[in-house]
Amino acid sequence: MTKPLGSFPGGLVLDGQKKRSTHVSIRKTPLSKTLILPLQQHIGEASTPIVKVGDTVLKGQKIARAEGHVSVYLHAPSSGVITAIDDQAIPHPSGLSALCITIKTDSEDRWIDLQETPDFTRLSEHDIRHKIREAGIVGLGGAGFPSFIKLNPGVHHHVETLIINGVECEPYITCDDMIMRERADGILDGIEIMRYALRVQNCVIVIEDNKPEAISAMELALKRRQSQFQNTSIVIIPTRYPTGSEKQLIQVVTGKQVPSHGLPIDIGIVCHNVGTSYAIGRAIIHGEPLISRIVTVTGTDVKHAGNFETLLGTPMHELLSFCETQRETDEPFILGGPMMGYNLSGDHLPITKTANCILVGVDNAAPKREPLPCIRCGDCATACPVSLLPQQLYWYSRSKDLEKTREYNLFDCIECGCCSYVCPSEIPLVHYFRFAKTETMTQELETEKADTARLRHENRLERHEAEKKEKEERQRQRKLALAATKAAKEKAEAEKANASESSTDNQET
């Protein structure tokens, strides 16, 4: 056990509310009759379907392939028949639809042949990354970034430390806590593989001090396999929100700051979530692709709160009815935690790779009120973990002065919600920042598109000009040629006339 080295500014100490969902062990959600699988459950390009409607698929069979570099494969979570490949509502703050594959399960849950590799050192680092990509593994902490990319430091970077994130700082969520308590060995398997793929010795597993059971479970597992994990240690850090955020965690553990617009790899650090680590272990050693995840279902309106190993694509209402919620139909609930999650209105939406928590009913929820004017108290700036000036950003976002928001480093905002939480005027600050961010990105996209259109139009005009000139040139040439032949003809005729004249002359003489 080592001590944390640093800290970050701001942050909040929140009431964890985690006990509600940790008193029972992880349970399996019953198999759903239909599974809806969005083709984009990760950051990057959506996967491309490789099955047709009517195809029979087995559990763990690939149903969509990665498209482009930043993308992963998608698998059938259970055996059954593909009934549709069409647009369906997905869990997204917009409430919009996207392409999904729907599977009607046959309740046999028949696995495809799995390729086990108990001794992963037979594989090269490249093979491991490839397998992780083929297993569809993405960051399960919530962001959903393809994990194989983070395991590829490239030739220009040297990785010094692998950080395993078991912090889970957001209130209510306990899926990482439970996986550490119950599947510590599986997490260590994943860590071993990642250390091998990254060629890194040092590894720290970071856990907040409000999870004593998880800490002792991990310590026990580590002790049992001490010979393999000599340079691995557990760091216990004080509970503070948002320590679970990658950059803040690195700051706490190492005292180093990830540069703005930079990546942890720039300072020699790679960070993975405990759930991801477990999934990597299952994928490489047991050959199981990512077809399920652990979802916390909790909140004041949930009768049997807890953690549920749920197949991807399971409609949320099945999970909610399994836990017996007192939720009224159409009552909105939160996907994610109370700080960073977003409201969903429909419960027919599927569980995706990034769905870590379903929260129905929050303790002492204040009634939503109209925001009052900003009084410039500065509490938001004190709470901000990335040292931004939320109130300045608020003014500029509000007046849509996007250039200024950028100057004030809007894109460094991690949307943790600390500023909105402390605001005495209850201004939805993060909402303003998200608005300004998407607005800026759309504007950039539009400018880019306009630039291409301008270029294409100019090229077209140029081409037309060139064609016109060519045509004129051809016409001129033809005219010249015509004139030349005409002249030649005339000359020949004149010569002929001359010749005949001279011959008559000769005759005359």
Added chain:
Amino acid sequence: MLTAILAITIMALIFGLLLGYASIRFKVEGDPIADQIDKLLPQTQCGQCSFPGCRPYSEAIANGEADINRCPPGGESTIQALADLLEVEAKPLDDECGVEKPKTLAVIVEDRCIGCTLCIQACPVDAILGAAKQMHTVIADECTGCELCVPPCPVDCIDMVETKLNPNTWRWPDPAHVNLTLEDQS
């Protein structure tokens, strides 16, 4: 008296030379104002402003020959941006040119296309692909939605389809605006 006149004359001469030299030495190619205006226009090249493309329109604005409210695809935001740039009062869109519409995309109904190439000739950004007596198709990424390909089509096989929002291009609604609608409801 004489010295003063002399001094001022010499000074005028020197400054004149200096200015003359500077205007040659630091000459700016092209028309920077027209360039700046062109940057703000949406580049649909639709000609609704009555000029043959965005560039000619921006030159006309720069020369004071056209008003800033003649661009329907750009709409209110473009007018506002132009007004800010030129430091003039923003005004509503000229109805003569058209109305602000949601973004659209040309789609060729391929069953009906006879391969006449007329739309290819009309497209200002070369976004239609095809050859004589071969089916044509629109490159969706390049289409600006200018509608110039619609009238020439002899079989009326081009539809303007509203571009659908997807989760990747979706924007968070303006919170200030959301609050207003809440107030309206209450």
